[in-house]
Amino acid sequence: xxxxxxxxxxEWITLDGEVGTIGITKHATEMLGDIVFAELPEKGSNVEKxxxxxxxxxxxxxxxxxxxxxxxxxxxxxxIVDDPSKINADPEGGAWFFKLKLKDKSELDTLMNKxxxxxxxxxxxx
Amino acid sequence: xxxxxxxLFELHKKHNAKFVEFAGYSMPIQxxxxxxxxxxxxxxxxxxxDVSHMxxxxxxxxxxxxxxxxxxxxxxxxxxxxNQSKYSFIMKENGGIYDDLIIxxxxxxxxxxxxxxxxxxxLQIIKNKLNNQNLDMNNDLSLIAIQGPESKTxxxxxxxxxxxxxxxxxxNFSFKNNEIFITRSGYTGExxxxxxxxxxxxxxxVEELILRxxxxxxxxxxxxxxxxxxxxxxxxxxxENTSPxxxxxxxxxxxxxxxxxxxxxxxxxxxxxxxVSKLRVGIKPETRVIARESTKIFDEKDNxxxxxxxxxxxxxVNASIAMGYIxxxxxxxxxxxxxxxxxxxxxxxxxxxxxxxxxxxKGEANV
Numbered sequence: 001x002x003x004x005x006x007x008x009x010x011e012w013i014t015l016d017g018e019v020g021t022i023g024i025t026k027h028a029t030e031m032l033g034d035i036v037f038a039e040l041p042e043k044g045s046n047v048e049k050x051x052x053x054x055x056x057x058x059x060x061x062x063x064x065x066x067x068x069x070x071x072x073x074x075x076x077x078x079x080i081v082d083d084p085s086k087i088n089a090d091p092e093g094g095a096w097f098f099k100l101k102l103k104d105k106s107e108l109d110t111l112m113n114k115x116x117x118x119x120x121x122x123x124x125x126x
Numbered sequence: 127x128x129x130x131x132x133x134l135f136e137l138h139k140k141h142n143a144k145f146v147e148f149a150g151y152s153m154p155i156q157x158x159x160x161x162x163x164x165x166x167x168x169x170x171x172x173x174x175x176d177v178s179h180m181x182x183x184x185x186x187x188x189x190x191x192x193x194x195x196x197x198x199x200x201x202x203x204x205x206x207x208x209n210q211s212k213y214s215f216i217m218k219e220n221g222g223i224y225d226d227l228i229i230x231x232x233x234x235x236x237x238x239x240x241x242x243x244x245x246x247x248x249l250q251i252i253k254n255k256l257n258n259q260n261l262d263m264n265n266d267l268s269l270i271a272i273q274g275p276e277s278k279t280x281x282x283x284x285x286x287x288x289x290x291x292x293x294x295x296x297x298n299f300s301f302k303n304n305e306i307f308i309t310r311s312g313y314t315g316e317x318x319x320x321x322x323x324x325x326x327x328x329x330x331x332v333e334e335l336i337l338r339x340x341x342x343x344x345x346x347x348x349x350x351x352x353x354x355x356x357x358x359x360x361x362x363x364x365x366e367n368t369s370p371x372x373x374x375x376x377x378x379x380x381x382x383x384x385x386x387x388x389x390x391x392x393x394x395x396x397x398x399x400x401x402v403s404k405l406r407v408g409i410k411p412e413t414r415v416i417a418r419e420s421t422k423i424f425d426e427k428d429n430x431x432x433x434x435x436x437x438x439x440x441x442x443v444n445a446s447i448a449m450g451y452i453x454x455x456x457x458x459x460x461x462x463x464x465x466x467x468x469x470x471x472x473x474x475x476x477x478x479x480x481x482x483x484x485x486x487x488k489g490e491a492n493v
Contacts, residue, residue, distance in 0.1 A: 034161050036162070037415060057439070059438055084414070
Protein backbone atom coordinates (compact mmCIF):
# COMPACT_ATOMS: atom_id res chain seq x y z
CA UNK A 1 0.00 0.00 0.00
CA UNK A 2 3.03 2.31 0.01
CA UNK A 3 2.05 3.51 -3.48
CA UNK A 4 -1.37 4.51 -2.29
CA UNK A 5 -2.10 8.24 -2.43
CA UNK A 6 -4.71 10.10 -0.43
CA UNK A 7 -6.88 13.18 -0.88
CA UNK A 8 -8.08 15.75 1.65
CA UNK A 9 -11.60 14.50 0.95
CA UNK A 10 -10.56 11.12 2.37
CA GLU A 11 -10.32 9.13 -0.85
CA TRP A 12 -7.46 6.78 -1.64
CA ILE A 13 -6.07 5.78 -5.05
CA THR A 14 -3.64 3.08 -6.18
CA LEU A 15 -2.21 3.01 -9.66
CA ASP A 16 -1.77 -0.06 -11.88
CA GLY A 17 -0.40 1.05 -15.23
CA GLU A 18 -2.84 3.60 -16.63
CA VAL A 19 -5.68 2.62 -14.32
CA GLY A 20 -6.27 3.95 -10.83
CA THR A 21 -8.47 2.23 -8.23
CA ILE A 22 -10.31 4.63 -5.94
CA GLY A 23 -12.09 4.17 -2.63
CA ILE A 24 -12.72 5.98 0.65
CA THR A 25 -10.39 5.68 3.63
CA LYS A 26 -10.93 3.73 6.82
CA HIS A 27 -10.79 7.04 8.66
CA ALA A 28 -13.66 8.31 6.47
CA THR A 29 -15.80 5.26 7.27
CA GLU A 30 -15.15 5.71 10.98
CA MET A 31 -16.37 9.29 10.76
CA LEU A 32 -19.42 8.34 8.70
CA GLY A 33 -20.55 5.39 10.80
CA ASP A 34 -22.57 2.55 9.31
CA ILE A 35 -22.86 3.05 5.56
CA VAL A 36 -26.24 1.97 4.20
CA PHE A 37 -26.24 3.37 0.67
CA ALA A 38 -23.69 3.89 -2.08
CA GLU A 39 -24.04 5.48 -5.49
CA LEU A 40 -21.24 5.23 -8.07
CA PRO A 41 -20.46 7.07 -11.31
CA GLU A 42 -21.57 5.47 -14.57
CA LYS A 43 -19.13 3.26 -16.41
CA GLY A 44 -17.82 5.15 -19.43
CA SER A 45 -18.41 8.56 -17.90
CA ASN A 46 -15.65 11.12 -17.47
CA VAL A 47 -14.94 12.63 -14.08
CA GLU A 48 -12.87 15.69 -13.23
CA LYS A 49 -10.38 15.92 -10.37
CA UNK A 50 -12.12 17.00 -7.11
CA UNK A 51 -15.54 16.62 -8.78
CA UNK A 52 -18.39 14.56 -7.36
CA UNK A 53 -18.17 10.92 -8.37
CA UNK A 54 -20.65 9.23 -6.07
CA UNK A 55 -22.48 9.39 -2.79
CA UNK A 56 -22.38 7.40 0.41
CA UNK A 57 -25.00 7.60 3.10
CA UNK A 58 -24.78 6.48 6.67
CA UNK A 59 -27.80 6.10 8.91
CA UNK A 60 -27.32 9.75 9.82
CA UNK A 61 -26.15 11.70 6.78
CA UNK A 62 -25.24 11.75 3.11
CA UNK A 63 -21.70 12.54 1.91
CA UNK A 64 -20.42 13.12 -1.59
CA UNK A 65 -17.55 11.03 -2.85
CA UNK A 66 -15.02 13.02 -4.86
CA UNK A 67 -12.53 11.73 -7.35
CA UNK A 68 -8.93 12.63 -6.48
CA UNK A 69 -7.90 12.63 -10.17
CA UNK A 70 -9.52 13.07 -13.60
CA UNK A 71 -10.27 10.25 -16.00
CA UNK A 72 -12.72 7.86 -17.59
CA UNK A 73 -14.60 5.41 -15.39
CA UNK A 74 -13.67 1.94 -16.69
CA UNK A 75 -15.09 -0.22 -13.90
CA UNK A 76 -17.38 0.15 -10.89
CA UNK A 77 -17.72 -2.07 -7.84
CA UNK A 78 -21.37 -3.15 -7.95
CA UNK A 79 -20.91 -5.32 -4.85
CA ILE A 80 -20.75 -2.24 -2.57
CA VAL A 81 -23.96 -0.90 -4.09
CA ASP A 82 -25.68 -4.21 -3.38
CA ASP A 83 -24.24 -4.45 0.13
CA PRO A 84 -22.96 -1.08 1.38
CA SER A 85 -21.94 -2.56 4.75
CA LYS A 86 -18.89 -3.96 2.89
CA ILE A 87 -17.52 -0.40 2.84
CA ASN A 88 -17.27 -0.34 6.62
CA ALA A 89 -15.82 -3.84 6.70
CA ASP A 90 -13.02 -3.44 4.14
CA PRO A 91 -12.78 0.18 2.94
CA GLU A 92 -9.18 0.13 1.75
CA GLY A 93 -9.37 -3.30 0.11
CA GLY A 94 -12.33 -5.19 -1.39
CA ALA A 95 -14.71 -2.24 -1.04
CA TRP A 96 -13.08 -0.02 -3.67
CA PHE A 97 -15.54 2.28 -5.48
CA PHE A 98 -14.46 2.68 -9.11
CA LYS A 99 -11.52 2.42 -11.50
CA LEU A 100 -10.38 5.29 -13.71
CA LYS A 101 -8.24 5.46 -16.82
CA LEU A 102 -6.18 8.47 -15.75
CA LYS A 103 -6.19 11.58 -17.91
CA ASP A 104 -3.09 13.14 -16.39
CA LYS A 105 -0.84 11.13 -14.09
CA SER A 106 0.80 14.28 -12.77
CA GLU A 107 -2.40 14.99 -10.83
CA LEU A 108 -1.25 12.28 -8.44
CA ASP A 109 1.58 14.56 -7.31
CA THR A 110 -0.96 16.86 -5.65
CA LEU A 111 -2.06 14.06 -3.31
CA MET A 112 -0.69 12.96 0.07
CA ASN A 113 1.26 9.83 0.91
CA LYS A 114 0.13 7.58 3.78
CA UNK A 115 2.20 9.30 6.41
CA UNK A 116 1.00 12.76 5.37
CA UNK A 117 -2.61 11.60 5.22
CA UNK A 118 -2.54 9.97 8.66
CA UNK A 119 -1.21 13.21 10.09
CA UNK A 120 -3.85 15.22 8.20
CA UNK A 121 -6.66 12.90 9.35
CA UNK A 122 -5.53 13.11 12.96
CA UNK A 123 -5.30 16.89 12.91
CA UNK A 124 -8.62 17.50 11.19
CA UNK A 125 -10.62 15.10 13.37
CA UNK A 126 -9.23 16.49 16.64
CA UNK B 127 -24.46 28.35 27.10
CA UNK B 128 -23.10 25.46 29.09
CA UNK B 129 -23.78 22.05 27.65
CA UNK B 130 -25.59 19.97 30.26
CA UNK B 131 -24.71 16.41 31.16
CA UNK B 132 -26.96 13.67 32.46
CA UNK B 133 -26.14 11.62 35.55
CA LEU B 134 -24.98 8.83 33.24
CA PHE B 135 -22.39 10.92 31.37
CA GLU B 136 -19.35 9.22 32.93
CA LEU B 137 -20.83 5.79 32.24
CA HIS B 138 -21.42 6.71 28.59
CA LYS B 139 -17.79 7.81 28.38
CA LYS B 140 -16.62 4.56 29.92
CA HIS B 141 -18.55 2.72 27.20
CA ASN B 142 -16.84 4.73 24.43
CA ALA B 143 -19.83 6.87 23.53
CA LYS B 144 -19.60 9.38 20.71
CA PHE B 145 -21.37 12.47 21.97
CA VAL B 146 -23.51 15.03 20.18
CA GLU B 147 -25.18 18.10 21.53
CA PHE B 148 -28.91 17.57 21.58
CA ALA B 149 -31.33 20.12 23.06
CA GLY B 150 -28.53 21.59 25.16
CA TYR B 151 -27.33 18.23 26.49
CA SER B 152 -24.27 16.22 25.61
CA MET B 153 -25.85 12.91 24.63
CA PRO B 154 -24.47 9.65 23.23
CA ILE B 155 -25.27 9.32 19.51
CA GLN B 156 -23.67 5.86 19.43
CA UNK B 157 -21.19 3.64 21.25
CA UNK B 158 -18.40 1.53 19.76
CA UNK B 159 -20.82 -1.01 18.24
CA UNK B 160 -22.33 1.53 15.83
CA UNK B 161 -25.90 2.41 14.96
CA UNK B 162 -26.89 -0.68 12.96
CA UNK B 163 -25.57 -3.16 15.54
CA UNK B 164 -27.16 -1.18 18.37
CA UNK B 165 -30.45 -1.18 16.47
CA UNK B 166 -30.30 -4.95 16.04
CA UNK B 167 -29.34 -5.55 19.68
CA UNK B 168 -32.50 -3.69 20.72
CA UNK B 169 -34.72 -5.61 18.28
CA UNK B 170 -33.25 -9.02 19.15
CA UNK B 171 -32.17 -8.72 22.79
CA UNK B 172 -32.28 -5.65 24.98
CA UNK B 173 -31.05 -2.06 24.84
CA UNK B 174 -30.72 0.70 27.44
CA UNK B 175 -31.38 4.32 26.52
CA ASP B 176 -30.50 7.35 28.61
CA VAL B 177 -33.40 9.73 28.08
CA SER B 178 -32.72 11.85 31.15
CA HIS B 179 -32.64 14.97 28.99
CA MET B 180 -36.41 14.70 28.70
CA UNK B 181 -38.52 16.73 31.09
CA UNK B 182 -40.13 15.03 34.07
CA UNK B 183 -42.88 17.24 35.38
CA UNK B 184 -44.92 16.31 38.42
CA UNK B 185 -48.18 18.10 39.22
CA UNK B 186 -50.17 17.47 42.37
CA UNK B 187 -53.46 15.82 41.53
CA UNK B 188 -56.80 17.54 42.05
CA UNK B 189 -60.08 17.77 40.13
CA UNK B 190 -59.35 21.41 39.41
CA UNK B 191 -55.91 20.58 37.96
CA UNK B 192 -57.47 17.85 35.83
CA UNK B 193 -59.98 20.34 34.39
CA UNK B 194 -57.25 22.84 33.63
CA UNK B 195 -54.97 20.28 31.99
CA UNK B 196 -57.89 19.13 29.86
CA UNK B 197 -58.04 22.68 28.49
CA UNK B 198 -54.67 22.20 26.80
CA UNK B 199 -54.53 18.40 26.28
CA UNK B 200 -57.12 16.66 24.04
CA UNK B 201 -57.12 13.63 26.34
CA UNK B 202 -59.78 12.31 28.69
CA UNK B 203 -57.93 12.64 31.99
CA UNK B 204 -61.04 12.22 34.13
CA UNK B 205 -61.25 8.55 33.28
CA UNK B 206 -57.52 7.99 33.51
CA UNK B 207 -57.00 5.32 36.14
CA UNK B 208 -54.28 5.46 38.75
CA ASN B 209 -51.03 4.20 37.18
CA GLN B 210 -52.40 4.49 33.65
CA SER B 211 -50.47 6.40 30.94
CA LYS B 212 -51.71 8.15 27.81
CA TYR B 213 -49.99 9.67 24.80
CA SER B 214 -51.11 13.27 24.41
CA PHE B 215 -50.20 16.72 23.07
CA ILE B 216 -49.91 20.27 24.33
CA MET B 217 -52.18 21.93 21.80
CA LYS B 218 -51.77 25.26 20.04
CA GLU B 219 -54.68 27.58 19.12
CA ASN B 220 -54.30 26.83 15.39
CA GLY B 221 -54.69 23.09 16.06
CA GLY B 222 -50.91 22.59 15.91
CA ILE B 223 -48.81 20.80 18.50
CA TYR B 224 -46.47 22.50 21.00
CA ASP B 225 -45.19 19.13 22.16
CA ASP B 226 -46.14 15.47 22.36
CA LEU B 227 -45.95 13.79 25.73
CA ILE B 228 -46.85 10.87 27.94
CA ILE B 229 -49.03 11.68 30.92
CA UNK B 230 -49.39 9.19 33.76
CA UNK B 231 -51.74 9.48 36.68
CA UNK B 232 -49.81 8.46 39.77
CA UNK B 233 -51.44 8.05 43.16
CA UNK B 234 -51.56 11.72 44.11
CA UNK B 235 -49.93 13.44 41.17
CA UNK B 236 -49.58 13.53 37.39
CA UNK B 237 -46.26 12.71 35.82
CA UNK B 238 -45.71 14.29 32.39
CA UNK B 239 -42.73 13.31 30.23
CA UNK B 240 -41.80 16.10 27.81
CA UNK B 241 -39.38 16.42 24.90
CA UNK B 242 -36.03 17.90 25.89
CA UNK B 243 -36.09 20.64 23.26
CA UNK B 244 -39.62 21.74 24.23
CA UNK B 245 -39.65 21.30 27.98
CA UNK B 246 -38.98 24.90 29.04
CA UNK B 247 -41.65 26.26 26.72
CA UNK B 248 -44.05 23.50 27.83
CA LEU B 249 -43.41 24.35 31.46
CA GLN B 250 -44.29 27.99 30.84
CA ILE B 251 -47.53 27.06 29.05
CA ILE B 252 -48.54 24.71 31.87
CA LYS B 253 -47.55 27.22 34.57
CA ASN B 254 -49.68 29.90 32.92
CA LYS B 255 -52.61 27.54 32.52
CA LEU B 256 -52.50 26.29 36.10
CA ASN B 257 -51.68 29.74 37.45
CA ASN B 258 -48.90 28.09 39.37
CA GLN B 259 -45.48 29.67 39.01
CA ASN B 260 -44.01 27.32 41.61
CA LEU B 261 -44.27 24.34 39.35
CA ASP B 262 -40.88 22.95 38.36
CA MET B 263 -39.24 20.22 36.40
CA ASN B 264 -37.66 17.59 38.59
CA ASN B 265 -33.93 17.74 37.87
CA ASP B 266 -32.92 15.21 40.54
CA LEU B 267 -34.34 12.36 38.51
CA SER B 268 -32.92 10.39 35.62
CA LEU B 269 -35.03 8.64 33.00
CA ILE B 270 -33.83 5.32 31.61
CA ALA B 271 -35.57 3.23 28.96
CA ILE B 272 -34.95 -0.48 28.50
CA GLN B 273 -36.34 -1.88 25.28
CA GLY B 274 -36.38 -5.15 23.39
CA PRO B 275 -37.64 -8.73 23.87
CA GLU B 276 -35.23 -9.71 26.67
CA SER B 277 -35.78 -6.51 28.65
CA LYS B 278 -38.63 -7.88 30.70
CA THR B 279 -36.53 -10.73 32.12
CA UNK B 280 -33.46 -8.54 32.63
CA UNK B 281 -35.40 -5.82 34.45
CA UNK B 282 -37.35 -8.37 36.51
CA UNK B 283 -34.01 -9.58 37.91
CA UNK B 284 -33.25 -6.08 39.13
CA UNK B 285 -36.76 -4.95 40.07
CA UNK B 286 -39.03 -7.72 41.35
CA UNK B 287 -42.57 -7.94 39.88
CA UNK B 288 -41.99 -5.32 37.22
CA UNK B 289 -42.97 -7.81 34.49
CA UNK B 290 -46.55 -7.75 35.79
CA UNK B 291 -47.01 -4.22 34.47
CA UNK B 292 -49.30 -3.90 31.47
CA UNK B 293 -48.52 -1.79 28.41
CA UNK B 294 -49.07 1.93 29.09
CA UNK B 295 -49.33 1.33 32.81
CA UNK B 296 -46.92 2.18 35.60
CA UNK B 297 -46.19 1.54 39.22
CA ASN B 298 -43.99 2.30 42.22
CA PHE B 299 -41.03 0.02 42.81
CA SER B 300 -37.82 0.23 44.75
CA PHE B 301 -34.13 -0.02 43.94
CA LYS B 302 -31.51 -0.03 46.71
CA ASN B 303 -34.06 1.48 49.09
CA ASN B 304 -34.90 4.28 46.67
CA GLU B 305 -38.41 4.73 45.40
CA ILE B 306 -38.54 4.50 41.62
CA PHE B 307 -41.45 4.74 39.16
CA ILE B 308 -41.64 2.46 36.15
CA THR B 309 -44.02 2.48 33.18
CA ARG B 310 -44.30 -0.15 30.48
CA SER B 311 -43.79 1.98 27.39
CA GLY B 312 -41.17 3.11 24.95
CA TYR B 313 -40.22 4.55 21.62
CA THR B 314 -38.79 1.64 19.65
CA GLY B 315 -41.73 -0.57 18.69
CA GLU B 316 -40.49 -3.17 21.18
CA UNK B 317 -41.75 -4.28 24.53
CA UNK B 318 -40.02 -2.21 27.17
CA UNK B 319 -40.03 -0.01 30.23
CA UNK B 320 -39.16 3.53 31.24
CA UNK B 321 -37.70 4.01 34.66
CA UNK B 322 -37.72 7.28 36.58
CA UNK B 323 -35.19 7.15 39.40
CA UNK B 324 -32.93 9.40 41.52
CA UNK B 325 -29.75 10.61 39.77
CA UNK B 326 -27.60 9.23 42.58
CA UNK B 327 -28.50 5.61 41.77
CA UNK B 328 -28.74 5.99 37.97
CA UNK B 329 -25.27 4.63 37.21
CA UNK B 330 -25.52 1.64 39.54
CA UNK B 331 -28.98 0.83 38.18
CA VAL B 332 -27.77 0.85 34.56
CA GLU B 333 -24.69 -1.18 35.52
CA GLU B 334 -27.01 -3.83 36.98
CA LEU B 335 -28.90 -3.99 33.68
CA ILE B 336 -25.67 -4.27 31.69
CA LEU B 337 -24.45 -7.01 34.00
CA ARG B 338 -27.61 -8.97 33.22
CA UNK B 339 -27.18 -8.73 29.48
CA UNK B 340 -28.57 -5.40 28.29
CA UNK B 341 -26.49 -2.93 26.26
CA UNK B 342 -26.26 0.86 26.13
CA UNK B 343 -27.80 2.23 22.90
CA UNK B 344 -27.32 5.74 21.48
CA UNK B 345 -29.71 8.28 20.01
CA UNK B 346 -28.75 7.22 16.47
CA UNK B 347 -30.32 3.77 16.85
CA UNK B 348 -33.19 5.29 18.83
CA UNK B 349 -34.04 7.23 15.67
CA UNK B 350 -33.91 4.23 13.30
CA UNK B 351 -35.94 2.16 15.78
CA UNK B 352 -38.68 4.73 16.24
CA UNK B 353 -38.91 5.42 12.52
CA UNK B 354 -39.32 1.71 11.73
CA UNK B 355 -42.06 1.70 14.37
CA UNK B 356 -43.76 4.64 12.60
CA UNK B 357 -43.47 6.89 15.66
CA UNK B 358 -43.26 10.67 15.31
CA UNK B 359 -40.26 12.77 16.28
CA UNK B 360 -41.32 16.19 17.53
CA UNK B 361 -39.84 19.08 15.55
CA UNK B 362 -39.70 16.89 12.45
CA UNK B 363 -42.84 14.79 11.92
CA UNK B 364 -45.04 16.97 14.09
CA UNK B 365 -44.70 20.63 15.06
CA GLU B 366 -46.65 23.81 15.74
CA ASN B 367 -48.10 23.75 12.24
CA THR B 368 -49.28 20.15 12.07
CA SER B 369 -52.44 19.08 13.83
CA PRO B 370 -52.92 15.63 15.39
CA UNK B 371 -55.48 14.91 12.64
CA UNK B 372 -53.05 15.79 9.85
CA UNK B 373 -50.37 13.78 11.67
CA UNK B 374 -52.66 10.75 11.54
CA UNK B 375 -52.69 10.72 15.34
CA UNK B 376 -56.42 11.22 15.70
CA UNK B 377 -56.50 8.07 17.86
CA UNK B 378 -54.73 10.03 20.60
CA UNK B 379 -57.64 12.48 20.86
CA UNK B 380 -60.10 10.90 23.30
CA UNK B 381 -63.44 10.26 21.59
CA UNK B 382 -65.44 11.88 24.37
CA UNK B 383 -63.35 15.05 24.02
CA UNK B 384 -63.84 15.71 20.31
CA UNK B 385 -66.86 17.93 21.00
CA UNK B 386 -65.24 19.40 24.08
CA UNK B 387 -63.44 22.72 24.37
CA UNK B 388 -59.67 22.66 24.49
CA UNK B 389 -56.97 24.74 22.84
CA UNK B 390 -57.31 24.26 19.09
CA UNK B 391 -60.45 22.12 19.44
CA UNK B 392 -62.38 24.10 16.85
CA UNK B 393 -59.78 23.37 14.20
CA UNK B 394 -59.62 19.69 15.20
CA UNK B 395 -63.40 19.32 14.99
CA UNK B 396 -63.45 21.04 11.63
CA UNK B 397 -60.70 18.74 10.29
CA UNK B 398 -62.44 15.63 11.56
CA UNK B 399 -65.73 16.68 9.95
CA UNK B 400 -64.46 18.17 6.72
CA UNK B 401 -61.22 16.27 6.23
CA VAL B 402 -57.65 17.52 5.92
CA SER B 403 -55.67 18.67 2.92
CA LYS B 404 -52.44 16.94 3.97
CA LEU B 405 -51.80 13.75 5.87
CA ARG B 406 -48.76 12.05 7.43
CA VAL B 407 -48.05 8.73 5.71
CA GLY B 408 -45.32 6.13 5.47
CA ILE B 409 -43.28 6.21 2.26
CA LYS B 410 -41.01 3.49 0.96
CA PRO B 411 -38.55 4.31 -1.83
CA GLU B 412 -38.15 1.52 -4.38
CA THR B 413 -34.35 1.68 -4.14
CA ARG B 414 -31.96 1.92 -1.19
CA VAL B 415 -31.61 5.68 -1.65
CA ILE B 416 -32.45 7.58 1.53
CA ALA B 417 -35.00 10.39 1.38
CA ARG B 418 -34.02 12.77 4.16
CA GLU B 419 -36.12 15.43 5.85
CA SER B 420 -37.37 18.15 3.39
CA THR B 421 -37.13 15.89 0.33
CA LYS B 422 -39.89 16.96 -2.07
CA ILE B 423 -42.60 14.48 -3.07
CA PHE B 424 -44.11 14.52 -6.60
CA ASP B 425 -46.99 12.72 -8.25
CA GLU B 426 -46.77 10.92 -11.61
CA LYS B 427 -47.55 14.18 -13.43
CA ASP B 428 -44.65 15.94 -11.71
CA ASN B 429 -46.82 18.05 -9.42
CA UNK B 430 -45.30 18.68 -6.00
CA UNK B 431 -47.60 17.02 -3.48
CA UNK B 432 -45.68 16.97 -0.22
CA UNK B 433 -42.46 16.76 1.78
CA UNK B 434 -40.58 14.09 3.71
CA UNK B 435 -40.23 14.80 7.44
CA UNK B 436 -38.03 11.84 8.47
CA UNK B 437 -36.08 9.35 6.40
CA UNK B 438 -33.45 6.77 7.12
CA UNK B 439 -32.36 3.24 6.40
CA UNK B 440 -34.28 0.70 8.47
CA UNK B 441 -31.92 -2.14 9.45
CA UNK B 442 -34.73 -4.53 10.51
CA VAL B 443 -36.68 -4.07 7.28
CA ASN B 444 -33.46 -3.82 5.23
CA ALA B 445 -34.85 -0.94 3.22
CA SER B 446 -34.95 2.79 2.93
CA ILE B 447 -37.94 4.16 4.87
CA ALA B 448 -39.50 7.58 5.32
CA MET B 449 -42.50 9.49 6.61
CA GLY B 450 -43.90 12.70 5.31
CA TYR B 451 -46.92 14.86 4.63
CA ILE B 452 -48.68 14.32 1.34
CA UNK B 453 -51.81 15.85 -0.19
CA UNK B 454 -54.77 13.83 1.06
CA UNK B 455 -55.74 12.90 -2.50
CA UNK B 456 -52.49 10.91 -2.78
CA UNK B 457 -52.41 9.43 0.72
CA UNK B 458 -53.88 6.04 -0.11
CA UNK B 459 -51.68 3.01 0.50
CA UNK B 460 -49.72 1.88 -2.59
CA UNK B 461 -50.02 5.25 -4.34
CA UNK B 462 -46.96 5.68 -6.53
CA UNK B 463 -44.99 8.86 -5.87
CA UNK B 464 -41.56 10.26 -6.74
CA UNK B 465 -38.96 11.66 -4.35
CA UNK B 466 -36.48 14.26 -5.53
CA UNK B 467 -33.08 13.21 -4.20
CA UNK B 468 -29.97 15.00 -5.51
CA UNK B 469 -31.84 16.14 -8.60
CA UNK B 470 -33.16 12.69 -9.54
CA UNK B 471 -36.73 11.44 -9.16
CA UNK B 472 -36.73 8.22 -7.16
CA UNK B 473 -39.89 6.08 -7.40
CA UNK B 474 -41.56 5.31 -4.06
CA UNK B 475 -44.86 4.09 -2.66
CA UNK B 476 -47.17 5.28 0.06
CA UNK B 477 -47.32 2.52 2.65
CA UNK B 478 -48.93 1.57 5.93
CA UNK B 479 -47.19 2.34 9.21
CA UNK B 480 -45.40 0.88 11.05
CA UNK B 481 -42.67 -0.41 8.75
CA UNK B 482 -41.74 -2.86 11.47
CA UNK B 483 -44.50 -4.69 13.29
CA UNK B 484 -44.72 -4.03 16.98
CA UNK B 485 -44.38 -6.67 19.61
CA UNK B 486 -45.91 -4.81 22.52
CA UNK B 487 -47.22 -6.91 25.35
CA LYS B 488 -50.95 -7.23 25.13
CA GLY B 489 -53.14 -5.89 27.83
CA GLU B 490 -54.82 -2.62 28.35
CA ALA B 491 -53.44 -1.12 25.16
CA ASN B 492 -56.25 1.39 24.71
CA VAL B 493 -53.94 4.29 23.95
